[in-house]
Amino acid sequence: xxxxxxxxxxxxxxxxxxxxxxxxxxxxxxxxxxxxxxxxxxxxxxxxxxxxxxxxxxxxxxxxxxxxxxxxxxxxxxxxxxxxxxxxxxxxxxxxxxxxxxxxxxxxxxxxxxxxxxxxxxxxxxxxxxxxxxxxxxxxxxxxxxxxxxxxxxxxxxxxxxxxxxxxxxxxxxxxxxxxxxxxxxxxxxxxxxxxxxxxxxxxxxxxxxxxxxxxxxxxxxxxxxxxxxxxxxxxxxxxxxxxxxxxxxxxxxxxxxxxxxxxxxxxxxxxxxxxxxxxxxxxxxxxxxxxxxxxxxxxxxxxxxxx
Numbered sequence: 001x002x003x004x005x006x007x008x009x010x011x012x013x014x015x016x017x018x019x020x021x022x023x024x025x026x027x028x029x030x031x032x033x034x035x036x037x038x039x040x041x042x043x044x045x046x047x048x049x050x051x052x053x054x055x056x057x058x059x060x061x062x063x064x065x066x067x068x069x070x071x072x073x074x075x076x077x078x079x080x081x082x083x084x085x086x087x088x089x090x091x092x093x094x095x096x097x098x099x100x101x102x103x104x105x106x107x108x109x110x111x112x113x114x115x116x117x118x119x120x121x122x123x124x125x126x127x128x129x130x131x132x133x134x135x136x137x138x139x140x141x142x143x144x145x146x147x148x149x150x151x152x153x154x155x156x157x158x159x160x161x162x163x164x165x166x167x168x169x170x171x172x173x174x175x176x177x178x179x180x181x182x183x184x185x186x187x188x189x190x191x192x193x194x195x196x197x198x199x200x201x202x203x204x205x206x207x208x209x210x211x212x213x214x215x216x217x218x219x220x221x222x223x224x225x226x227x228x229x230x231x232x233x234x235x236x237x238x239x240x241x242x243x244x245x246x247x248x249x250x251x252x253x254x255x256x257x258x259x260x261x262x263x264x265x266x267x268x269x270x271x272x273x274x275x276x277x278x279x280x281x282x283x284x285x286x287x288x289x290x291x292x293x294x295x296x297x298x299x300x301x302x303x304x305x306x307x308x
Contacts, residue, residue, distance in 0.1 A: 015042050017231060018254055025223065031062050034223050034285050041256050053079055057089065064092070069099045154248060155269030156181060156197045162268065168215040169207040177201045185247070193298055194247050196265045196291035213290065222267050225287035227253060227297060236260075237301035240276065246302070248272040249294045258282055263289035263297075 019042045022035045029035070036059040043052035060075030076093040079086060160178045164171050177200040184195045198216075202209035217224050232253045237245060239260070244250045249265035250272050260282040264272070267288050276284065298304070 012046070014231070014233070014254070015045055015256065018042050018256060019046075021226070021230065025225075029223070031066070032223055033059060033062055033066075034287070036062065037283075038256065038259065038261065038285060041259055045257060049082065053082060060089075060092065064096060069096050072096050073100065153271050154185065155266045155272065158268035158270070159197055159266050162216070162219075163201065163212070166215060166219050168212055169201050169204075173204050173206045174201060177204060188247060191242065191302070191304075192246065193295050193304075194249055196249055196295075198265060199291045209290065209292070213288065216267065216288065222288045223286075225253070225261070225263050225289050227251070227263050227289040227293040230254070232297050232301070234301035237297065240279065242302075244272055244275055244279075246298060249291055249298075250276060251289070251294050251297050253297065255282070259285060261285045261287060263287045263294060265289065265291035265294050 019039060022038050022042075026032055026035045026039065036055050039055045040052055040059060043049075043055060056075050056079050060072050060079065063069075063072035063075060073093065073096045076089050076096060079089045080093065083089070156178055160174045163169050163174050177197060181195045181197045181200050188194055198212050199209060201207060202212060213224070216222060230253055232251070233255075236252050236255050239252050239255075240250065248269060250269070251263045252260050253263050254261040260280060262276060262284060264286065265288075266272075267286070273286070
């Protein structure tokens with residue numbers, strides 16, 4: 001394997017760890033576009049052209065099958081830039097162009113998972129369809145700040161509603177836990193780690209943490225990251241301010257080229273996600289993680305004792 005000259009030994013170890021992990025994730029979910037995007041960048045970073053082209057083709061085909069024709073077009077064109085004689089990709093590209101620009105002049109049908117228009121309000125997108133979204137935003141010139149970002153809601157009410165609607169836990173248990181978590185987090189001391197609604201419901205004994213996480217993943221389009229198996233650079237964690245990491249359990253855990261991967265304990269935290277989008281000038285890949293694993297990463301990053 002030939003590695004890119006710009007990759008240090010430390011970066012190489014991290015990229016190889018990333019590749020190993022997301023290859024496993026992709027084996028269990030073959031249509032996880034987020035994982036394919038991450039693998040594609042990692043392969044190119046290491047100059048593994050054959051692997052990069054193969055995953056790009058799989059990604060393009062998946063986008064096409066999901067009705068995300070604009071995204072598929074970009075991936076097919078990217079392949080042809082590297083492999084201009086690929087007749088199969090040329091044929092696939094022609095088919096995509098036919099979907100985008102039909103001969104009869106009719107607009108192509110849009111699937112439920114079709115490309116989201118950039119002009120749409122981001123918080124509305126998350127509220128109506130809480131899926132993993134990749135976007136980029138502008139970072140503040142003097143570093144991450146949240147004073148101009150609305151963080152008036154934490155998404156716990158939306159999460160509670162989801163748990164109740166899908167019968168992942170009893171209504172009264174969820175409501176009691178929601179009240180307890182809301183009270184705890186409102187009086188949260190500076191530098192303290194927030195409470196997680198999912199973890200609180202699990203502590204009630206009415207549903208296990210594993211069942212709650214599996215219920216969310218099975219009934220949504222979220223991707224899971226086994227964060228407890230990941231070696232996280234504390235400097236990457238601190239790319240976001242404590243108002244988002246400690247207070248909302250949102251943790252950046254890896255950075256590859258222009259893509260930053262972020263774990264959250266509450267995928268329904270629309271305000272938190274929107275704040276991240278405003279603060280980071282990167283493509284963002286969202287993942288759901290075990291809140292206990294997120295808390296451990298935060299304690300390690302901020303050098304906190306377990307009881308803090």
